[in-house]
Amino acid sequence: MITLKSIDRDETLRYLSGSRVVMNAGMEELLNICEEELLKAASPKYLYITINTDNTDLIIGESIKAHLKGCSKAVLLCATLGSETDKLIRTAQVTDMAKAVVLDAMASAAVEQVCGEVEKLIISDNPQSFLTWRFSPGYGDYPLSLQEEFLRILDAPRKIGLCTNENSILTPTKSVTAIIGLSNTPIESKRKGCASCNLNRTCKFRKAGTRCEF
Amino acid sequence: MNFNDLLKKEYIILDGAMGTMLQQSGLKLGEIPEALNIEKPEAVIDIHRQYVDAGTEIICSNTFGANGYKLKGSGYSVGDTIKAGIKNARIAAGDKALVALDIGPIGQLIEPAGAMSFEDAYQYFKEEIIAAEDADVLFFETFTDLLELKAGVLAAKENSDKPVVASMTFEKSGRTFAGVSVASAALTLEGLGVDALGVNCSLGPNELMPIVKEFTSWTELPIFVKPNAGLPDPNSNTYDVSAEDFAECMDKVIGFGTVKLVGGCCGTTPDYIRALKAVTENRVYKKAELKRSTAVCSGTTAVEISEPRVIGERINPTGKKLFKEALKTNNIDYILSQAISQVKAGADILDVNVGLPEIDEKEMMVRVIKAIQSVVDVPLQIDTTKPDVLEAALRVYNGKPIVNSVNGEEKSLSTVLPIVKKYGASVVGLTLDKNGIPKTAEGRFSIAEKIVNRAKEYGINPQNVYIDCLTLTVSAEQEGCGETLKALHRVKTELGCKTCLGVSNISFGLPNRPLVNHIFLTMALQQGLDLPIINPNDEDMMGAIRAFKVLSNIDKNSADYIANYNEIKTEKPVINSAHVTLGEAIRSGLQTEAAEITKEMLSKKDAMEIVNGELIPALDKVGADFEADRIFLPQLIQSANVAQACFEVIKAYLTKTDAAPVSKGKIILATVKGDIHDIGKNIVKVLLDNYGYTVVDLGRDVAPELIVSTAIEQDIRVIGLSALMTTTLGSMEETIKLVRNTPELKSCKFLVGGAVLTKEYAEAIGADYYCKDAKESVDAAKRIFGS
Structure with a gap:
């Protein structure tokens, strides 16, 4: 079980695309309130499973091939903050939109944090392996529609209540699916970078002259 | 033998896991288990038969996921899969057991957590139930959302007269993933007239005890319990409770009373069922004391x-x-x-x-x-x-x-x-x-x-x-x-x-x-x-x-009373409104003060003069600060909310004096069909509201037809659409097309926005204004309405 004790502030502010804005007391207070409520509502859950990369239907397109180059095994993972988090954000959208925006950004940061924790577990399960970074359906030319297949293999609807809808949107919405390659040799440093991101023309970070960590 | 005759027995033995057994016989990860009803019926019949031999009196067909949503693209129809599933169970059951149609959740979340409507869920269940005319019982299990289960039970009651049993899956916290409590499940299902209700999956018999106990104090209906064989090991996917320990635990569970039907879920095998049968033999059924009032x-x-x-x-x-x-x-x-x-x-x-x-x-x-x-x-x-x-x-x-x-x-x-x-x-x-x-x-x-x-x-x-x-x-x-x-x-x-x-x-x-x-x-x-x-x-x-x-x-020890009145409510100090201007109040997020100032102003100034001379310029200033990265988005929204409070004051004043409400124009907003991310659209709504536009918000996952009919009925010619996923951009295009093809709406203007949208794409699908953020949607509205 993963329990979050705090939520990454810098990451939250980055999602709010305000990394260049000077913090003030009002904003600080709003962040504190939101963090407290979100930690109460979030119920992080995750699943992961190791697969052989030569015997799977999940390798579709060039991006994933490049990503898993040299990896004979890979880990499929999914994580979610649960439906209470969605409800918290939904309710805030009625009562206090400013709070809703902060909660939304903070929940995105939180689910990434959960993935980070899961990655630590994967590392401890595979002490000899080298790990690629997390690659998700929708990156590069890797089809978003594979989300459903990921969830089916992980039995996620039944085990942690994570589903997709007909348009491959994950529900609860603050959720992630990803694949991590496991290699016996060090991973050749491939910068993920904007070029392999399908948001590169519209990205709010790039518009603001910064970058995400992708 | 029918279900009601069976209920006269002291205890009824259900079956154990199907998935676990299929995996042991070679089912691969991600394969559709229900397809085996048709591809390898002998394998399925063999598993059923093992359970019947172990003492099972109601066999659940291998149809957990045999619904129209999950089978889409599998090449198998719901009808064929279910008929084959029931036939297989019937062959194994002979005259020793009844056959239940096993019905699991549809596989996508129902609204509001997901996009599946209640009505769609009902149709999926109805399709399954109609195909199951040869079953003796309808067996809903592993549900986590009570509303989805209700859609299923209603579909069962309205399309068949077979007995209905229904269970949900609870976590250790005593709630399902969707937050459903034991009390809510029991009250609702009993009200809907199910014949038995209970719990299955997710936990072992030991962890399920407090949950079953809670059930016994909320319902008089027969309860059924189908635990997992303990908790799974995430790596090996094996379970940690043996058949003997399982039966020993279930012995205690039965002891709570009201529990009448017992079986197993993930990880259990015919051995577990045999052990369970031994525990219930020669035992007299008893009911627990019902504690609830209405x-x-x-x-x-x-x-x-x-x-x-x-x-x-x-x-x-x-x-x-x-x-x-x-x-x-x-x-x-x-x-x-x-x-x-x-x-x-x-x-x-x-x-x-x-x-x-x-x-x-x-x-x-x-x-x-x-x-x-x-x-x-x-x-x-x-x-x-x-x-x-x-x-x-x-x-x-x-x-x-x-x-x-x-x-x-x-x-x-x-x-x-x-x-x-x-x-x-x-x-x-x-x-x-x-x-x-x-x-x-x-x-x-x-x-x-x-x-x-x-x-x-x-x-x-x-x-x-x-x-x-x-x-x-x-x-x-x-x-x-x-x-x-x-x-x-x-x-x-x-x-x-x-x-x-x-x-x-x-x-x-x-x-x-x-x-x-x-x-x-x-x-x-x-x-x-x-x-x-x-x-x-x-x-x-x-x-x-x-x-x-x-x-x-x-109120024992006056606890609630004290909690409500102990602390003297600290009210925010109200700054003397004489010292702040309306503009400052809006910029600093001072809602109460801004409303007070607006009230005062209304006694001296015309309402529209306040809107155009004070509120809008103040909002524009905040908007410029946001664009220049001087403030965060939530602060822009806070200022907008203060302006909103001022508008409310003006609106209430005008409604009272029966003057026409201040509106600079009407705009429809909607997140397109299939998309459920609506926060961006809601931010736009707050800003447009506060600039004095009347927003008709149709919500998320909105069908193009609804947009067309609303535009016609309410005589609106400006439409704002949002889509957040590449997969739903098509819906945006479709919506614009449908509106443009409607003769009355030829002159409609479209504002569009959303994370994956680009200016080029917006133009290509025929939108008039691409808005990269909420502020730009206000700019677009100003250009359209000329103020």
Whole structure:
């Protein structure tokens, strides 16, 4: 079980695309309130499973091939903050939109944090392996529609209540699916970078002259 | 043998896992298990047979995921898969066991958590049930959302007469993934008339014990329990409880009473079932003691009517101009804010009435019920005079609600009570009939008695009838108050029913109404009033109830009272408005001050002058700061909300003086079909609202047809669309196309936005304005409307 004790502030502010804005007391207070409520509502859950990369239907397109180059095994993972988090954000959208925006950004940061924790577990399960970074359906030319297949293999609807809808949107919405390659040799440093991101023309970070960590 | 005969036995043995057994026989990860019914029937029959040999008396078919959503693209139809599944089970069962159609969740989340509508879920279940004419029992299991399960049970009841059993999957916390409590599951399923209910999956028998125990205090129906073989090891996917330990634990579970059907879920095998059979042999069934009094619930929260509970009365257009306006303009957010504020003020239950002659009450009621239950946890009371509206609301309600109301007239009794029974609700009984309200307590009591007796004839337990002895205006009929209270007391003591009462009518026509109201409330509580229908935002009324609970030894150690009044409420210091300008108040997020300044200004200045000369320029300044990265987005929104408060002041002033409300133009906003990310659209809405535009918000996952019909009906020619996913951009294009192809709407202008949208794409699909953020949507609106 993963329990979050705090939520990454810098990451939250980055999602709010305000990394260049000077913090003030009002904003600080709003962040504190939101963090407290979100930690109460979030119920992080995750699943992961190791697969052989030569015997799977999940390798579709060039991006994933490049990503898993040299990896004979890979880990499929999914994580979610649960439906209470969605409800918290939904309710805030009625009562206090400013709070809703902060909660939304903070929940995105939180689910990434959960993935980070899961990655630590994967590392401890595979002490000899080298790990690629997390690659998700929708990156590069890797089809978003594979989300459903990921969830089916992980039995996620039944085990942690994570589903997709007909348009491959994950529900609860603050959720992630990803694949991590496991290699016996060090991973050749491939910068993920904007070029392999399908948001590169519209990205709010790039518009603001910064970058995400992708 | 049929299910009811089987129920006469002391205990009934169910089967164990199907998935576990299929995996052992070579099913690969991600493969569709139900396809094996057709591809390898022998393998499936063999597993069933092993269970029958172990003692199973009801075999569940291998059809857990055999629904139209999960089978899409598999090459197999629902009908063929289910018929084959039942046939396989039947071959194995012979005359030793009954065959149940196993029905699992559809596989996508139902609204509001997901995008599947209640109606779609119903259709998927209906398709399965119709295909299962050869089954003996319909067996719903592993559900986590009560509303989805309700859609299934209704589909079962309305399309077949087979027995229905239903179970949900709980976590250690005692709730399902969707937050459903044991009490809510038990109250709702029992109300819907299932034949047995229970728990399965997710936990082992040991961890399930407290959950089963809780079930026994909420239902008298036979309970069934199908635990996993302990907890899974995430790496090996094996389970940690042996067949012997499993049976030993289940022995204790059976000991709680009321548990009648037992089996296993993930990780269990025929060995577990054999061990289970040994435990139940020669054992006499017993029922646990039922502890609950009457209760109602939402999907997450049960409210026992064991002490005075407040029903909030504010969701009702009667006498409320702003509320009527909200209904006419589809302003659901206004209604939701009324719901949330009442719950914050302490309401236990909310009355919901949206009856207004100018609107489609049925459609509005369904929308409002769905929306309210997506943001608050309290149970609802459905308040309408129309049976079709009532039934539509009861279908989509998640939990066990109260129906408001039935009365002593034959026509009312014979239309309302069958609906109440079908959906398992509680009902308010008004003590009036075709002759009106009897003057005397005796007259009202005898109508109450009649309602209770008729309810019994329809199979409604008198526990679920809440009698309203009706408050009359004391300034018109002074002796009436005593009669109401006398009737209330008799109903409570002689009929044993719970009572409710709308309170504030009492003081109509008198000065200082709140004083009369709260004294009357106190008198009624003393006579045994259980459900006062009041405005919970009225501090004196809530105070009277809290104090009553202390004085009548209900609020133990005055804990609730102290929690409410111990801290002197610290109000934010109000800055003397003489020292701040409206612009400064907006920039600094000072809502109260800004509203005060606006009020003052209205006595000196014209409303439009305030809007255009003060509010808009102040908002523009904040908008420029946001664009220049001087403030965060939430701060922009906070300023917008302050402006909103100022607009509300102006709107209320104009509504009072009957002047036309300030609107600079009407805009439809919607998140396109298939997309459920609506936060961006909602930010745009806040800003447009605050710049004085009238926004008709159609919500998320909106069908193009609804946009077209709304634009025509409300004569709107500006439409804002949002889509957040590459997969839903197609819906945006489709919507624009449909609108453009509608002759009346040729001149429509489109604003579009969303994370994955680009200017080029926006142009390609024929949008007029690409808005990269909320601020740009305001700029676009200004260009379109010229201000």
